[in-house]
Amino acid sequence: MALSTSPAVTRWSPLYFLSSVGAGGLVVTFFMYLMFWVPHPDRPVPVFEDISAAFASGQPALQASIAIALLGVAWFAWRTFALLAFNLRRVGAFRASEAGRAHAASNAGTQMMALPLALAMAVNVAFIVGLVFVPGLWGVVELLFPFALAAFVLIGAMAFRQLGAFLGRALSSGGFDCAANNSFAQLLPAFTLAMVGVGLAAPGSMSGSATVAGISVILSGFFLVAAIVIGAVAMVLGVRSMMENGVSVEAAPTLLIVLPLVTVASILLLRQWHGLHVHFDGHSGPAETLVFLSRMVSLQVLFAMFGLLVLARVGYWQRFVFGAETSAGSYALVCPGVAFSVLLQFWINKGLVATGLIAKFGIAYWGLTAVALVAQAAMIVLVLRLNRQHFGQSSVAAVPAE
Incomplete structure (x- = not known):
């Protein structure tokens, strides 16, 4: 997949795990076609049987959408696992090296937190692939939920172990450079914990067992709280350093990390609310969902405006995306666009359509959905560009990761 002279090989860093995370995010964007356009009245998510029935009886536009979704899910799922394997093969040698110890x-x-982040995303992608391509999976899905919960707990334990080692060193002996913390790079642990949490929340929204749903809600809530606390502290520290020292140019894409963090946390809460509604008589109506999602999308728009402004002012796009330099941190640009596209789909369908503000498949519906599709297409183009830069044979200048 990668030539020996590519930057991803010669200057590998843990941030290259974000290439797998970005590909996994694009799997989710294609799954949104199936989630909101394919009828699945008896299940919270579409499965192989729903998709097959819709394709057999649907109009040509729906059939084309399903075909595109299936191709997108299959292709980017393969890329997710291929890039994850590529990076896993390099972790051990990196950790044992002098550069790894200094890192x-x-x-x-905290960049090593990208490893459990990529693992959590891969488990989510595997579940989507199973729903979409495996006939009869829903009939045995209850048997799979305990294994899924166990997998995410193990990944979460890995994340906490890595974070604990970092914080333990910094708090016991110091050495954390506040002046060099002039970005939102330290929000990566919060993003990782939130990704584990959203995976843990999935059984809560899908299981027919109140016990499984309750365990799911409790565990996912723990990781959500941890992500919020760590994220809040990291954001305050980062803003203070940026106001004093200016933003670190290479780490500037981290200013957009709030977007995927908001999307993951929002889906986590929606999954919890659904499980509480089904099993524990905890009701939240379309109006509450509309207000909640509107606030979350607004938060994303505000941070997108902030991040894109800074990226333009420091010339990041010209240097590291379209220019002669490469940085593994460029892959941090993929998740925000993917996250905005996904949350916009939820806002449109679970908020605007559910409350009757717009008609499903009407002019307003497709006008707003087009925004999500444009964001998705832009991220596909960006991924192809970055993969060519970082994994193809290249003579461009690679810059060490922050």
């Missing part, structure tokens, strides 16, 4: 002892030590 772990610096502010950049």
Whole structure:
């Protein structure tokens, strides 16, 4: 997949796990076609049987949408696992190297949190692939939920172990460089914990067992709280350093990390609310969902405006995306666009349509959905560009990760 002279090989860093995370995010964007356009009245998510029935009886436009969704899910799922394997093969040697030990002892030590983030995303992608392509999976899905919960708990334990080692070193002996913390790079642990949480929340919204749903709600809630606390602290520290020292140019894409964090946390809460509604008589109506999602989308728009402004002012696009330099941190640009596209689909369908503000498949519906589709297409183009830069044979200048 990668040539020996590519930047991803010669200057590998843990941030390259974000290439797998970005591909997994694009799987989710294609699954949104099936989630909101394919009828699945008896299930919270569409499965192989729903998709097959819709394709057999649907109009040509729906059939084309389903075909595109299936191709997108299959292709980017393969890329998710291929890129995950590529990066996993390099972790051990990196950790044992002098550069790896220096990396772990610096502010950049939290970049290793991209590993459990990629693992959590891969489990989510595997579940989507099973729903879409495996006939009869829904008939045995209850047997799979305990294994899914166990997998996410193990990934979460790995994340906490890595974060604990970093914080333990910094708090016991110091050495954290606040001046060099002039970005939102330290929000990566919060994003990782939220990704684990959203995976843990899935059985809560899908299981027919109140016990499984209750365990799901409790565990996912723990990781959500942890993500919010860690994220809030990291954001305050980052803003203070940026106001004093200016933003780190190479780490500037992290200013957009709030977007995927908001999307993951929002889906986590929606899954919890659905499980509480089904099993524990905890009701939240379309109006509450509309207000909640509107606020979350507004938060994303505000941080997108902030991040894109800074990226333009520091010339990041010209240097690291379209220019002669490469940085593994460029893959942090993919998740925000993917996250905005996904949350916009939820806002449109679970908020605007559910409350009757717009008609499903009407002019307003497709006008708003077009925004989500444009964001998705832009991220596909960006991924292709970055993969060519980082995984193809290249002579461009690679810059060490922050």
